[in-house]
Amino acid sequence: MKLVVLGFGQCGGRIADELARLNRRARTYRGIEIITGAYAINTDVADLSGLSTIKPDYQHRILIGGRKTGGHGVGKINELGAEIAREDSDKIIEAIRTTKRLFESDAFLLIASSGGGTGSGAIPIMTQLIKERYGDKPVYDVIVLPFEHEEQNEERAVYNSAVCLKSVSSVADATILIDNQRYIRKDSSLRNNLSLINQLIAEPFYNLLCAGEEKKGKHIGAKTLDAGDIIQTLSGWTVLGYGQTLLPVFSPLLKLRRQNFKNKSTETFNGMRAMDAAISELSMKCNTQDANRAMYLITAPAKETNMDLIKELADYLRELAPKAVIRSGDYPRKRGKLDVTVILSELDTVEKVKNYYDKSSTLTPVVQERQEEIKDKLKEMDEASKDIPTLL
Ligand SMILES: Nc1nc2c(ncn2[C@@H]2O[C@H](COP(=O)(O)OP(=O)(O)OP(=O)(O)O)[C@@H](O)[C@H]2O)c(=O)[nH]1
Ligand SMILES: [Mg+2]
16 A cells, blocks of 8 residues: 655654655565655744655655744644644645655555644644545544643643544544553653654554555465555544564474464464454554454464464454454565554544543633633733834
């Protein structure tokens, strides 16, 4: 599957940069292309210059709202992020138009955090405009949710998230939810290592996008999972999971073991372990039973996958998501590793999103009142200065 990737704000830009790196990896090690164009869009010049893989010209690192913000961001005011995106949308659309293999691309992937100002304000506006312009391609939005400590200490993070999620969910073909907090569950030192979190966020996309683009026979599985399957799976609220099991590479006994029945169960066990890890490490906590569509991809040495394993994994996922239409595929790759990528989509209940909505309905009047107060105070300042001459 080939994507056009657009990252908005600091978080979105950095994750788009990470995906651009995955594309470089796919090109170097697998000779395939998974991203046709990668763009970062921000109101902050410093954030744009801090990226490393997205091309460093103004058409790929796009500064918006330069006049309004002086290149310093919108300070978490997502209404301003939205307004600026609308005003400068031509710049972004024009950049997309020049993407070399735009017409070969299967979909757009837009990324932003929900808690900031620029990304969370710009992403719904651009999703809508891109959909209007390129109606034949789906538009998927990746939304990164704030850390717990941010939700507790900054009511703007909760309010922005609610507004962003509501807006995005009404325009995007699917909203992929990524909860920052999930990535520091096991190791809280990661909180200060956003770049490692970004790598973990991007990783599941690697095999998922590569599988359907393979041209070499030995890497084509019994059941290929291509762009069509992914498009059929992605709809509405969505989460991703990724898990892996390391396999012994040089085992003289391996060949012998493979021939007997016992070994088959070892292979199945390895696969189940990876699937287990994928499900327990979902990008956001949810109830798997709420999924109406699901998909898994198993990437492993051809000899490590067998029909038993594929069937076992399908049965396992069916138990976890009994309502879901399940699609699956296998992707034969080199020795030493077995990994499973899972998508749970069309979730009909998402507690975390509902919580943002609940908390924000009490915050909405407070935020609006505060904005009125700011306006009143500025008016007072204007009044006080009315008899003072000006130099302009
Ligand atoms: N995973 C991840 N989260 C990030 C990263 N950078 C910021 N965040 C999260 O994103 C939220 C803040 O949004 P930003 O993306 O920094 O904001 P912005 O879109 O640039 O908007 P303004 O700076 O307000 O103009 C917080 O919840 C951060 O924890 C990143 O590189 N990776
Ligand atoms: Mg910023």
